[in-house]
Amino acid sequence: MKPRCAVLVFAVGTIACGPEAPLPQRANTVTTDAAAAKTPAADRPVNWLDRQPANWNVAGQAATTAPAPEEPIQSVLARCRLTRLQSTPGERAIASAGWIPFHPGGEQVAQNDVEIVGGMTWADGMCRPASYNLFVFVTGAFAGSLSPTLMTSRLDGASGAVQLTPQGIAVEFLRYKETDPLCCPSSRVMVQYRIDRTQGPVVMPISVTPTAAK
Numbered sequence: 001m002k003p004r005c006a007v008l009v010f011a012v013g014t015i016a017c018g019p020e021a022p023l024p025q026r027a028n029t030v031t032t033d034a035a036a037a038k039t040p041a042a043d044r045p046v047n048w049l050d051r052q053p054a055n056w057n058v059a060g061q062a063a064t065t066a067p068a069p070e071e072p073i074q075s076v077l078a079r080c081r082l083t084r085l086q087s088t089p090g091e092r093a094i095a096s097a098g099w100i101p102f103h104p105g106g107e108q109v110a111q112n113d114v115e116i117v118g119g120m121t122w123a124d125g126m127c128r129p130a131s132y133n134l135f136v137f138v139t140g141a142f143a144g145s146l147s148p149t150l151m152t153s154r155l156d157g158a159s160g161a162v163q164l165t166p167q168g169i170a171v172e173f174l175r176y177k178e179t180d181p182l183c184c185p186s187s188r189v190m191v192q193y194r195i196d197r198t199q200g201p202v203v204m205p206i207s208v209t210p211t212a213a214k
Contacts, residue, residue, distance in 0.1 A: 047157055048148050049173055049189050049208055057144025059200030063135065064145060066098035069121040070131070073100055080127035089140035090117040104134055104162040111164040113139040114195065116146070128153035134162065136169065136193075138201040146171050146193065146203070154182045168194040169203065172211065187211075 069076070077084060077100065085091040085101040088110070094101045099119030103109065109116040120132035130153060134146040146169070151158045160172035170192055174185040192207045 049157060049175065049191070052208055053148075053191070053205040055202075055204045056148040057202050057204065059196070059202040061142065061144070063093045063097045063142045064119075064133065066119065066121050067131065067150070071122040073098075073121075076100060076122050080123050082127075085117075088115060088117070090115040090135065090137035093137065093142060094119040094135055099132075102129060102132075104159065109162050109164060114164055114169075116162055116164070116169070121150075124153060134159060134171070136195070136203045138195060138197065141201060143195060143201045144203040146191070146205075147173075156185075160188065168192065168206075 073084075076082070082100065082102075084095055085103070086095050088108075091101040094117050097119070099121065100123075102118040102120060104116060104118045115137045117135050117137065118129060118132055119135055120129040122130050124130050129151075131150045132152070133150055136143040136146065146159070146162075147157070149157070154174075156174070156176040158174045160174055162172075163170045170190055173189050173191060175187040175189060176182075176185045180186050188211045190209045190211050191205055192209070193203050193205050196202050196204055
């Protein structure tokens with residue numbers, strides 16, 4: 001039997017064809033390493049999107065080092081037919097820190113001196129980003145991440161639309177209940193960030209607001 005093929009134009013902005021693989025199981029929250037992701041739901045911390053956020057970024061910090069991947073990076077690149085992006089300072093910094101850089105939503109997110117780059121450690125069976133984060137660079141300097149924990153596509157807390165605004169940055173995050181199908185989160189929240197240029201620069205979350213489900 002021939003494998004079914006899938007056309008992929010998701011967050012990595014690529015097209016690939018290959019055998020389908022099982023989709024990941026949904027978790028109550030996304031945690032910072034693979035071991036924590038296997039922790040029983042009752043023992044996991046409350047998702048950071050459930051409350052108004054405190055800042056986890058620190059001025060002057062280096063780009064976050066990627067955790068050990070669940071699949072070798074070269075294997076992910078070959079399986080998903082990806083090229084490791086390294087054309088901008090942000091992409092090169094993320095690649096050097098051990099991530100596979102990608103463009104959120106499949107398009108480069110940059111305006112004036114601000115750049116947002118995704119970094120993933122592997123990809124699911126449909127080549128959607130897994131164990132990933134979104135990183136902010138200002139004039140090429142690392143300003144922090146847009147989530148305090150790793151995210152995985154189609155799981156609770158995964159990122160959606162990413163926008164650079166006159167006030168800073170706005171990111172939509174998906175919220176799943178246990179009964180939600182993977183295609184359709186029952187709610188979403190919008191997180192607003194500002195960039196403090198006086199001490200770093202450093203990106204700072206300032207609000208979490210529920211939005212209408214789509």
